[in-house]
Amino acid sequence: MGPTDRRSDEDLVAICNVGDAHEAARAFATLYRRHRDFVLRVARRFTRDRELALDALQETFTYLLRKFPPVGEGLTLTARLPTLLYPVAKSSTIDAMRKARRYVGVDDEVLAELPAEPAAEAEPIDAALAALSPERREVLTLRFVDDLSLAEIAVALDVPLGTVKSRLHLGLKELRDDSRIKGLLGP
Amino acid sequence: MDDRDQELETLPPALVSRLKASDRAQPIVDPRTDRAVLDAARAYFEQRPAAVALRRRRFAMPLGAAAAVLLAVLVVRSFGPEPAVLARDDVDGSGRVDILDAFALARAARDDASGATAARIEELGYRVVALDTPRTRSLP
Numbered sequence: 001m002g003p004t005d006r007r008s009d010e011d012l013v014a015i016c017n018v019g020d021a022h023e024a025a026r027a028f029a030t031l032y033r034r035h036r037d038f039v040l041r042v043a044r045r046f047t048r049d050r051e052l053a054l055d056a057l058q059e060t061f062t063y064l065l066r067k068f069p070p071v072g073e074g075l076t077l078t079a080r081l082p083t084l085l086y087p088v089a090k091s092s093t094i095d096a097m098r099k100a101r102r103y104v105g106v107d108d109e110v111l112a113e114l115p116a117e118p119a120a121e122a123e124p125i126d127a128a129l130a131a132l133s134p135e136r137r138e139v140l141t142l143r144f145v146d147d148l149s150l151a152e153i154a155v156a157l158d159v160p161l162g163t164v165k166s167r168l169h170l171g172l173k174e175l176r177d178d179s180r181i182k183g184l185l186g187p
Numbered sequence: 188m189d190d191r192d193q194e195l196e197t198l199p200p201a202l203v204s205r206l207k208a209s210d211r212a213q214p215i216v217d218p219r220t221d222r223a224v225l226d227a228a229r230a231y232f233e234q235r236p237a238a239v240a241l242r243r244r245r246f247a248m249p250l251g252a253a254a255a256v257l258l259a260v261l262v263v264r265s266f267g268p269e270p271a272v273l274a275r276d277d278v279d280g281s282g283r284v285d286i287l288d289a290f291a292l293a294r295a296a297r298d299d300a301s302g303a304t305a306a307r308i309e310e311l312g313y314r315v316v317a318l319d320t321p322r323t324r325s326l327p
Contacts, residue, residue, distance in 0.1 A: 016232075020235070021229075021232040021233045021234075021235050022232075024232040024235065025225075025228050025229045025232045025233075028225075028228040028232070029225050029228065032221075032224055032225065032228070036221075037211075040215050041210055041211065044215075045210075050215060053215060054215065054217055054220045057220060057224075058220055058223060058224055061224045061228075062224075062227065065227065065228055065231050066231075068231075068232075069235065070234050070235055071231075123205060123209055125202060125205045125206060125209060126209050129206070141206070141210070144197070144198055144203050144206055144207075145203075145206050145207050145210045168196065169196065172196060172198065175198070181202065
């Protein structure tokens with residue numbers, strides 16, 4: 001099946017769990033093609049390095065692959081797949097950055113919060129977003145760019161729903177107050 | 188602010204569009220990575236039939252034996268007459284149940300020596316017909 005495969009992620013995951021080798025490989029390929037760009041976008045939010053982002057992509061799907069038998073016990077989706085992939089993509093990117101020794105001596109917690117630097121020619125919206133705290137920027141991005149619900153964001157970030165709401169509210173307020181994007185916000 | 192309000196809290200569509208466009212501005216196409224991931228998936232899943240076959244071999248003998256015993260019990264219980272019934276029907280003591288036993292029973296009824304009735308003779312006659320196969324005819 002190609003990119004037009006209409007089977008749900010749940011169906012494809014079920015085939016990866018119990019299908020024969022050929023079926024499972026095809027189902028996994030469909031999942032990969034469907035979510036590859038999302039994982040790459042997540043990686044690029046933390047690093048501008050193309051090769052590191054590709055390493056993170058490979059690591060993320062290797063992690064997913066090993067959830068299925070014969071090594072894994074099988075995967076049960078309790079939320080949409082991007083919700084599961086997000087934290088894996090994020091930590092894979094940070095691991096790749098650490099391995100590449102680009103941030104030698106930087107504390108892991110600080111590293112985890114590092115955003116990719118905005119490009120020099122960044123749009124005002126990028127600059128405004130980059131000015132937010134990493135936690136607020138992350139929630140805003142998941143909500144408005146990735147279209148995750150608040151509950152899904154809470155799962156993806158492994159934080160309470162109330163924390164997500166608070167970060168979203170404060171992030172939006174900060175954006176609305178940013179003079180660089182006043183024109184985009186309307187009267 | 189309840190959950191619904193929070194979900195509805197949003198940005199102007201133009202701003203959302205710009206955010207999305209910016210996030211997707213630098214697509215990465217890398218066939219080598221695609222190939223590496225998909226090849227790894229194929230190799231990974233190819234381990235699966237071997238594992239399944241191993242499990243099948245491990246359980247094949249005991250499962251086969253259990254199935255054979257169960258089948259034998261079912262066959263005997265379904266089709267095999269009770270030994271006590273066969274012994275009672277062997278009226279002439281030949282070790283077989285056949286039409287001669289029905290005749291012997293008829294003779295006993297005629298002599299009024301066994302209390303045999305016409306119904307009993309008829310019943311035995313039907314049973315002899317039903318038993319008329321090599322497997323069930325002989326007594327154990």
